[in-house]
């Protein structure tokens with residue numbers, strides 16, 4: 001990540017602006033075997049609400065990985081709707097971004113926000129389909145595409 005994705009929200013917090021629109025694209029690092037071949041598209045509407053920073057918007061990501069069962073490639077489209085309240089004065093204590101630098105002072109880190117949102121929404125194990133039959137434990141062939149002659153125990 002060489003570009004800065006930090007947004008200055010001081011104007012919002014000071015009340016001189018009502019609304020900020022943010023549209024950004026963020027490249028994410030691979031995560032536990034999952035890769036993000038294209039930048040994640042982030043669209044945000046920021047406003048101040050009761051001295052909190054209200055973040056609404058969406059994050060769209062393409063995820064590539066391997067099926068846990070049969071090891072075939074799996075592509076996943078993630079669409080996340082965001083509706084969060086961040087506390088500018090206690091950014092570190094606010095869930096769901098507790099241990100993060102999403103909001104530090106009057107800087108919102110869009111890259112961090114995108115990464116945390118996507119990582120928290122990823123499924124625990126990718127599956128090519130709910131009916132994936134996995135690999136034969138004896139010969140290792142893909143039981144979705146081939147019938148091997150092994151006898152199941």
Ligand SMILES: [Zn+2]
Pocket residue numbers: 067068069070071072127128129132133134
């Ligand atoms: Zn599979």
Ligand SMILES: [Zn+2]
Pocket residue numbers: 136137138139140141148149150
């Ligand atoms: Zn087999």
